[in-house]
Amino acid sequence: MAWLSTEFYFYKGSAPCRAVWMTLKVLKVDHEEKIVDLLKAENKRPWFIRLNPQHTVPTVSDQGLVLWESRAIMMYLMNKHGAEENQYLYPKEAEERAKVDRMMFFDMGTLYHAIKEYFGPKIHQGLPPDPDKENLLKTSLDYLDHFLEIGGVPYLCGERITIADIAVLASVTELDAMDYNYKCYGELFRWSERVKENFPHYKECCLEGVEMTRARVKQLEADLKKQMEKERKASITKK
Template sequence: MAWLSAEFYFYKGSAPCRSVWMTLKLLNCEFEEKHVDLLKAENKRPWFIRMNPQHTVPTFNDHSFILWESRAIMQYLMNKYATEGTQYLYPKEPEERAKVDRMLFFDMGTLYHAIKEYFGPKIHQGMPPDQEKENLLKTSLDYLDHFLEIGGVPYLCGERITIADIAILASITELDALNYSYKCYGELFRWSERVKEGIPCYKECCIEGVEMTRARVKQLEDDLKKQMEKERKASITKK
């Protein structure tokens, strides 16, 4: 029987997918790219649901071992494929690794959660963001800015980039895609520019996806405006 290759199922417009993609590239892993078009609901097709009942991307099939949830995939990739030259991305020393894990959980439970909550209406319907959730996002960005200020090091967990920086940068690229300025958070903005420069594959893995999200949201907004104008004209006609 032929040996199966590793397969990475992803959508470029997904921030969590971008984080895994950057990790794979930095580790020089051999894998086959499997693009899943969420706009065509390819993740809801029976073959995909059989592989991942939660039908989410990213999904990683490593020689029949199937894993989803982006941060779990990143940790798995580091545990299995890190070399002496790339181990710095996820240090083995318990305290240093705990720092990385803490920021991964902050990203999942606080930062990225806040981004999704605030921008949900805009991303899915082209409507204005949920203003009631803006404080949640601002608080998350304040936390991140403060972490960087008191850390006194170039990156979130020390002198070198880790998968925590990769994951949180991917979340921040969602703000880029949605034209949400975070320049007022000085430490955060400088860190984001530093990490973008420090990851050789950043442009390859992120720029196209950011533009995809930006274009899709603009199309949703345009469609919503047309629908509202159509309804307005229809109401005038009835009068």
């Protein structure tokens, strides 16, 4: 029956969607993939707003339960579909789980927030990033680098990958899409390379979306340049 299935509404060029997609894959949750094209404003269509009044992707409808907010979806998927062999991704023990939750909230409230703030003009209009928000981004990358340094373990919360690594990796892929160089954050860079190499669903769930965003930004920049040139020529003709 259709309402008993798991439906995943997503757009590959969205970092939070990539985080949920990687979680669905690693948990081997049988799901139907339904692309919502943000560039065609499919998320503003009445049927989607009825499903998620906030009209954001990712959205998951799991056996009739509709959820949005990527990190909440990831936690739910673990609670609902996690099995003994993948429980390490979201440990049940309170202290270990709290460490994962801490990084999930850091990702949402600090890191991804800073990425969106800084790169907003570039992503949406092809303009340079907002210089007033550069410190916000640098501070959050510094924090992340420092957490990894003092943690002294290969992944954000210990010896094994957790959903916090998946969420933060998805945010970092947005930096890749922006061609932002974060090599100077040594621990962060090495961690990102480690997760990209060792997490089996990174390539499948991230590379195409990163390319889509990169190409779209290049297109917006080219359109903007053309428009400015047109306006410049028009103003010369007027004089």
